[in-house]
Amino acid sequence: MIEIDDLTVQFGGVRGLSELTARLPESVTGLVGPNGAGKTTLINVLSGFVRPTAGRVSIDGQDLKDIAIHKRAGFGIRRTFQNEQVVENLTAADNIRAILDNVPIDGRPRTALIEQALEFVGLAAKGNVLGRDLNAYQRRMLEIARAMVGRPRLVMMDEPGAGLAQHESEHLRDVIRQLHGHCGAQVLLVDHDVDLISATCMATLVLDFGSAIAYGPTASVLAEPKVREAYLGMLEDAT
Amino acid sequence: MTDQSLEGVPSIRAVRFPLRWGVLCAAALIALYVIPDALSNYWLRTFISAAALTIASLSVGPLFAQVGMVSLAQFGLLGVGGWFALRISHGLGAPFEIALLCAGLSAALVGLIVGLPALRMRGLYLAIITLMMAGAIQVLISAFGFPDGGPGILGKSTGARLMMARPFVAQSDQAYLRYAVVVTVFCYLLVLAHVRGRPGRAWAMIRRSEVCALAGGVDIVAYKVWAFALAGFLAGVAGAVLAGGVGQLDGSAFPASQSIMLFALTIVGGAYSWFGPIIAGLMLRAFPALLNDFRVDGNIATMVFGIGLLHALITAPHGIAGQLSDLAGRLRRVLGRERKAGP
Ligand SMILES: Nc1ncnc2c1ncn2[C@@H]1O[C@H](COP(=O)(O)OP(=O)(O)O)[C@@H](O)[C@H]1O
Numbered sequence: 062m063i064e065i066d067d068l069t070v071q072f073g074g075v076r077g078l079s080e081l082t083a084r085l086p087e088s089v090t091g092l093v094g095p096n097g098a099g100k101t102t103l104i105n106v107l108s109g110f111v112r113p114t115a116g117r118v119s120i121d122g123q124d125l126k127d128i129a130i131h132k133r134a135g136f137g138i139r140r141t142f143q144n145e146q147v148v149e150n151l152t153a154a155d156n157i158r159a160i161l162d163n164v165p166i167d168g169r170p171r172t173a174l175i176e177q178a179l180e181f182v183g184l185a186a187k188g189n190v191l192g193r194d195l196n197a198y199q200r201r202m203l204e205i206a207r208a209m210v211g212r213p214r215l216v217m218m219d220e221p222g223a224g225l226a227q228h229e230s231e232h233l234r235d236v237i238r239q240l241h242g243h244c245g246a247q248v249l250l251v252d253h254d255v256d257l258i259s260a261t262c263m264a265t266l267v268l269d270f271g272s273a274i275a276y277g278p279t280a281s282v283l284a285e286p287k288v289r290e291a292y293l294g295m296l297e298d299a300t
Numbered sequence: 301m302t303d304q305s306l307e308g309v310p311s312i313r314a315v316r317f318p319l320r321w322g323v324l325c326a327a328a329l330i331a332l333y334v335i336p337d338a339l340s341n342y343w344l345r346t347f348i349s350a351a352a353l354t355i356a357s358l359s360v361g362p363l364f365a366q367v368g369m370v371s372l373a374q375f376g377l378l379g380v381g382g383w384f385a386l387r388i389s390h391g392l393g394a395p396f397e398i399a400l401l402c403a404g405l406s407a408a409l410v411g412l413i414v415g416l417p418a419l420r421m422r423g424l425y426l427a428i429i430t431l432m433m434a435g436a437i438q439v440l441i442s443a444f445g446f447p448d449g450g451p452g453i454l455g456k457s458t459g460a461r462l463m464m465a466r467p468f469v470a471q472s473d474q475a476y477l478r479y480a481v482v483v484t485v486f487c488y489l490l491v492l493a494h495v496r497g498r499p500g501r502a503w504a505m506i507r508r509s510e511v512c513a514l515a516g517g518v519d520i521v522a523y524k525v526w527a528f529a530l531a532g533f534l535a536g537v538a539g540a541v542l543a544g545g546v547g548q549l550d551g552s553a554f555p556a557s558q559s560i561m562l563f564a565l566t567i568v569g570g571a572y573s574w575f576g577p578i579i580a581g582l583m584l585r586a587f588p589a590l591l592n593d594f595r596v597d598g599n600i601a602t603m604v605f606g607i608g609l610l611h612a613l614i615t616a617p618h619g620i621a622g623q624l625s626d627l628a629g630r631l632r633r634v635l636g637r638e639r640k641a642g643p
């Protein structure tokens with residue numbers, strides 16, 4: 062459960078987020094809106110990279126301002142990046158091991174956790190391959206694997222579907238669908254692909270100019286006229 | 301797909317390496333036993349210094365190659381380590397090993413202080429700040445000199461200068477060279493344990509980007525500080541090995557410029573490779589000695605190093621070691637092709 066109250070983020074003269082208030086209880090929630098709407102900024106506030114100018118955010122009742130940035134992974138806030146951040150000079154397995162070094166593992170053997178995670182995202186055969194030798198799609202998947210090991214509460218994905226081929230998108234869709242069942246984390250998914258959002262998210266929050274303009278069950282939210290209006294801009298941007 | 305062929309590589313390596321490492325280790329042990337006895341005094345002392353400087357270069361490499369941070373204070377930290385080694389050895393009559401350890405720990409502490417600016421700065425600014433630290437160390441060392449058996453905190457003697465006691469098991473130059481090589485091996489193992497372990501993974505994430513590290517739960521401050529402390533420890537150990545080899549240290553031998561030279565030659569030797577520091581150590585000490593042997597002015601070495609650095613920066617970012625392993629790879633491919641072409 063993510064609770065956001067009057068969240069404002071000011072970048073100099075630019076407002077990244079503007080008095081955003083939302084309750085996001087669903088296990089898989091979509092976050093959409095035109096470019097510059099504040100989606101990445103919201104994820105950054107949750108991960109701690111951006112300090113709110115005003116307002117508060119909490120997860121499972123815990124106010125995030127009390128958790129230092131590097132402690133948030135251990136607390137269970139995990140993410141992938143819009144610009145992929147796989148470590149090139151570590152193997153795929155070590156990329157995941159590097160996360161397991163810093164998050165609770167409940168005494169389970171690391172090697173088994175790593176194998177499970179790689180298996181889950183379809184990289185079972187790539188454990189010994191260096192990050193730099195993975196292709197763009199495999200890196201995307203490895204980031205998801207990194208985000209779901211240990212005991213995550215919230216997995217945030219920033220545009221994981223951007224620039225993927227058809228069969229890759231389909232695989233990504235399956236992975237996202239199974240993610241909550243697999244690791245129990247709430248999933249927050251940012252993407253421009255309406256099909257992906259509709260296929261995976263129970264509820265969707267629509268941002269525009271840093272504020273929520275709609276929230277509710279995905280199908281009905283995406284059908285709202287004001288959302289479609291904001292979307293028109295977005296779809297033009299995306300193509 | 302192309303990556304299917306890649307998958308086979310690690311498993312083949314894993315099988316082949318133990319045998320090859322076994323042979324290499326055996327050869328190294330035999331060489332370690334035989335070679336020192338065949339060397340003249342001059343070359344013994346040269347190689348002892350080269351071993352110390354290999355450790356010093358090893359202290360620069362991981363910081364740069366693993367974390368992406370530049371420290372231009374490492375040679376100064378050698379001086380710090382040397383100072384404490386001499387002080388403890390003369391003052392307490394402590395065994396060499398204790399002096400070595402204390403040298404490492406004290407230089408680690410100073411190295412940690414050198415590294416504090418790294419928490420806020422990077423790149424050129426960090427390099428300049430660490431160079432200033434090296435300058436400060438230079439000023440202190442040339443003002444107070446190294447302990448040589450005298451009384452008081454500074455341990456300066458007014459009469460005859462005492463030599464630092466060598467390890468009990470390594471009194472002769474031959475034995476001390478072997479001892480220095482063994483210490484170097486331990487330093488390598490220490491670095492290896494870090495790189496392969498949790499710190500190495502954390503450093504790799506920090507080097508990828510700070511957001512990557514933070515999102516992965518890495519305590520960036522702690523791991524950067526730890527990298528500097530480790531580098532300081534190695535430099536301190538190098539200082540103690542140097543002090544034990546020569547017996548005393550010269551207050552004018554640790555100028556800040558040497559720190560730059562050490563950093564530059566580590567890059568030339570190859571900061572990313574295991575034998576890069578060895579190449580750097582040999583270049584710093586054995587190469588000028590070789591020129592001396594041929595009665596060529598040793599200062600020419602500095603010019604050659606400058607050219608080497610330019611070459612490394614322009615064409616070979618992985619240094620000489622990188623080029624050697626490229627060459628080895630090419631040879632292996634050529635040989636492999638011949639073997640396949642044969643019966
Ligand atoms: N670090 C930053 N500094 C200044 N402005 C920023 C920064 N990050 C985002 N912004 C601005 O905040 C707004 C929201 O950006 P962002 O959250 O990246 O949008 P989205 O991810 O929805 O495309 C944009 O106007 C963007 O220019």
Ligand SMILES: [Mg+2]
Pocket residue numbers: 100101102143219
């Ligand atoms: Mg964005």
